[in-house]
Amino acid sequence: MQLVCPAGNLPALQAAIDAGADAVYAGFRDQTNARAFPGLNFSDEELSAGIDYAHARSRKVYLALNTYPDSVRLAHWQAAVDKAAEFGCDAIIAAEMAVLDYATRTHPGLARHLSVQGSATTAPALHYMYERFGISRAVLPRVLSIQQVERLCMNSPVPLEVFGFGSLCIMVEGRCQLSSYVTGASPNRHGVCSPASFVRWEEEQDGRRSVRLNKVLIDRFEPAEPAGYPTVCKGRFDVGGEVFHALEEPTSLNTLELLPRLAQAGVTALKIEGRQRGVAYVSSVTRTWRDALDRYHRSPQDWQLQADWRRSLSAHAEGHQTTLGPYHRHWH
Known part of the structure; x- marks a missing residue:
């Protein structure tokens, strides 16, 4: 299985490659990708340099163009596709059909990979995207059970990629409305959940810190309590007089224990x-997964989950805890 790792900037790209990533995925410094945070992503020159760095080591670079343009701004996404081809990207990762259509023509x-933002969770959806746009891979949303992943691997016309580790989204990717409900800025159109311009941190008299998103109180933290980036889905709210994580507790998906089963199902890539x-984060997590994949490749029958792998990944998880998420769901 291919190990596909994140690259939010050029140093992260180089760190991922050096730690053993088979491929990295990156985005331009604009709203064409779903991580359009200030200070992240690549200029034209940086992306070109990153591609050179990866290709010199026989690794791949995929360009995330996974947001949804409106008709007025479609030309901007089309220009990004042109740059991906010009710079020698190994594939684009796209969700919106107009972007895929332009790239196809x-x-x-x-190469065109269907983004997780495309929300393809059924074999008919995958067949449509393959027949209409000639996709060569699809990234599955993080809402499927392991049994559903196995069945899709049997019936998909294209190789499948799944998320192996990282932040877990409670919504089917590409359909979340929570951030846009509070801020008016859609993650799917503007490229970021909880845009930084709407975030406000405040010190309270009792020493706690509070964080608001467009004036809506998302959470309060004790002085020594780790504070994550504020998103609506992972905030604490007063529900019936009880304050708790009403939608989702901060945690990270970790499928490492399912690695043999994913490999046997025929999953092509772990993201x-x-x-x-x-x-x-990029260096440590990549190195851990590289070690796990290499050991499995050398001797599948002897592979066992190592305690040091679990400790390493938990240290980089949201809330310092991990979950199998929907993978362990018994009903499906």
């Missing part, structure tokens, strides 16, 4: 989430 030699995370 204009750059037929540029690590985290283009918004730093070099230390």
Whole structure:
């Protein structure tokens, strides 16, 4: 299985490659990708340099163009497809059909991966995208049970990629409305959940910190309590007089224990989430998964989950805890 790792900037790209990533995924410094945070992503020159760095080491670079343009701004996404082809990207990762259609017609030699934002969870959806746009891979949303993944691997016309580790989204990717409900800025159109311009941190008199998103109180933290980036789905709210994580507790998906089963199902690639995370995260998580994959490849029958792998990944997880998420769901 291919190990696909995040690259939020050039140092992270280099760190992922050096730690053993088979491929990295990156985005331009604009709203064409779903991690359009200030200070993240690549200029034209940086992306070109990153592609050179990866290709010199026989690794691949995929360009995330996974947001949804409106008709007025479609030309901007089309220009990004043109740059991906010009710079020598190994594939684009796209969700919106107009973007896929343009790439299919204009750059037929540029590989097209269906983004997780495309929300393809059924064999008919995958067949449609393959027949209409010639996709060569699809990234599955993080809402499927392991049994559903196995059945899709049996019936998909294209190789499948799944998320192996990282932040877990409670909504079917490509359909979340929570951030846009509070801010008016859609993650799917503007490229970021909880845009930084709407975030406000405040010090309270009792020493706690509060964080608001467009004036809506998302959470309060004790002085020594780790504070994550504020998103509506992972906030704490007063429900019937009780304050708790009403939608989702901060945690990270970790499918490492399912690696043998995913491999036997025929999953082509494992993706690590985290283009918004730093070099230390990218390097450590990539190195851990590289070791696990290499050991499985050398001796599948002897492969066992190692305690040091679990500790390493838990240290980089949201809330310092991990979950199998929907993978362990018994009903499906």
